[in-house]
Amino acid sequence: MSTAATRTAGPDHLWTVDEHLEDILATVRPLEPIELQLLDAQGCVLVEDITVPVSLPPFDNSSMDGYAVRVTDVAGASEEFPAVLTVIGDVAAGQAEPLHVGPGETARIMTGAPLPPGAEAVVPVEWTDGGLGGGPVTSMRARSQAPEAATGHVHVYRSAEARAHVRAKGSDVKAGDRALDAGTVLGPPQIALLAAIGRGTVRVRPRPRVVVMSTGSELVQPDEQLGDGQIYDSNSFALTAAARDAGAIAYRVGAVADDAETLRDTIEDQLVRADLMVTTGGVSVGAYDVVKEALSSVGDEDEEGAGIDFRKLAMQPGKPQGFGTIGPDHIPLLALPGNPVSSYVSFELFVRPAIRVLMGLGDVHRPRTRAALTTDKALTSPKGRRQFLRGTYADGEVTPVGGAGSHLVAALALADALIVVPEDVESVEPGTEVEVVLLG
Incomplete structure (x- = not known):
């Protein structure tokens, strides 16, 4: 995978959120298209316009179980004076040689079956004595005449206009119409349409494979003591789930202890199944922040732009970040901080857009809006930092949940939005209109 040269900056340079994101999006490239079977293409992005080869439906067919009739034969039909027609046979869905309906004749027809030649409309079975449903069929007259219908005649108690209860050929889409545009994400309805027009495979960008691993000797897996x-x-659970939510195929790796060699070996082992790698923890300045040490010797440092650059960002939470490419295929790697809120906010701002770029999507960002801040007291924010506070959004208002601490997982679970406080703002009064990133 090709990579853009990382912006040259000294170790003390304080990157802005926009600079860091710009560097990521300039490096990550959409995955190469492949041909996939329909079900394997679910969640993928089309790279071709799809034209309809055959009209849907491909022939006039009945939308009801009933009787195919000529309009003149049932004109004026009523309960008192029903039309009596000769039943010449059945027309079932998939029948290759339909019957021909002549004057005074009808064919019993099933839903989806082709309208036979000569017929102009379909009368539902409930309008006849040919079944025991509701309407006239349940009347005494219908019940007394039902045996006659079984001998080859049916009584019709209502008239029908031309094309009544008939699905016209091409009434859904016509041959030559554009069915789907390139850039469409294939969900169940789109896959249904592709199957309906006879497409068994489709050319798409595959869902990116994202490997997520957390670091720290203090970490224990759920269900353990x-x-x-x-x-x-x-x-690792949060970010794996977030990657899947973004559209990726995500693989979670168990927590890796604070040992540079072990972490380096684990990363190198995982490269074979990764289009993007995400680590969390070990990117600060502590004595046991081994991600920097481990990643310093992973990759092709002889290649221009390769390797991982560790940075300080003018944001809260999530100041320490790492980004670059590793391995002979230049796999992008984003190293996120270890505090739960910091890692999740960083994922939303940086990793999710990278995943969406790999998928080939045009719009890679979460939607944003403006909302009135509802809170009892002013919010404070550190000068020179862009702060992202958790909140709940509804009806043009946003309410903070929890505090600014980057460890508050319970508050994060309640949030469906991020409140953005710009770098040059140190206090936000209640009622102020603020920018909101919508997470739901």
């Missing part, structure tokens, strides 16, 4: 100083690993 916690020891002194240990916590459960939530980041």
Whole structure:
């Protein structure tokens, strides 16, 4: 995978959120298209316009179980004076040689079956004595005449206009119409349409494979017993779920201990199944932040632009970040901070757009809106940092949930939006209109 040269900046350079995101999006490229079977293409993005080869439906067919009739034969039909028609046979769905309906004749027809030649309309079975449904069929007259219908005649109690209860050929789409545009994400309805027009395979960009791993010797897997100083690993679960939500095929790797060699070996082992790698933890300045140490020797440093660059961003939460490419195929890697809120906010701002670029989507960002801040007191924000606070959004208003702490997982679980406080704003009063990133 080709990579753009990383922006040259000293170790003390404070990157803006926009600079970091721009560097990521300039490096990541859409995956190469492949041909996939329909069900394998679910969630993928089309790279070709799809033209309808055959009209839908491909022939005039009945929308009801009933009787195919000529309009003149049932004109004026009523309960008192029913039209009596000769039943010449049945027309079932998939029948290759339909019957021909002549004057005074009718054919019993099933839903989806082709309208036989000579017939102009379909009268539902409920309008006849040919079944025991509702309407006239349940009347005493219908019940007394039902045996006669079984001998080759049917009584029709209502008239029908031409084309009544007939689905016209091409009434859904016509041959030559554009069915789907390139760039469409294939969900169940789109796959149904492709199958309906006879497409068994389709050319798409595959869903990107994202490998997620967390780092830290203190991390324990859920369902295991916690020891002194240990916590459960939530980041890898959150980010794997977030990657899947973004459209990726995500693989979660168990937490890796604070050992550079082990982490390096794990990353190199995972490269074979990755279009994008995400690590969380170990990117700050602590003595045990081994991600920097491990990644410093992974990749092709002889290639221009290769390797991982560790940065400080003018944002809260999520100041420490890492980004670059590794391995002979230049797989993009985003190294996120380890605090749960920091890692999740970083994912939404940086990883999710990268996944959407890999998919070949045009719009890669979460939707944003403006909303009135509803809170009892002013919000404070550090000068020079773009702050992202968790909130709940409804009806043009947004309410903060939890505090600014980057460890508040419970508050994060309640949030469906991020409140954006710009770098040059240190206080936001209640009622102020703020920018909101919608997560739902």
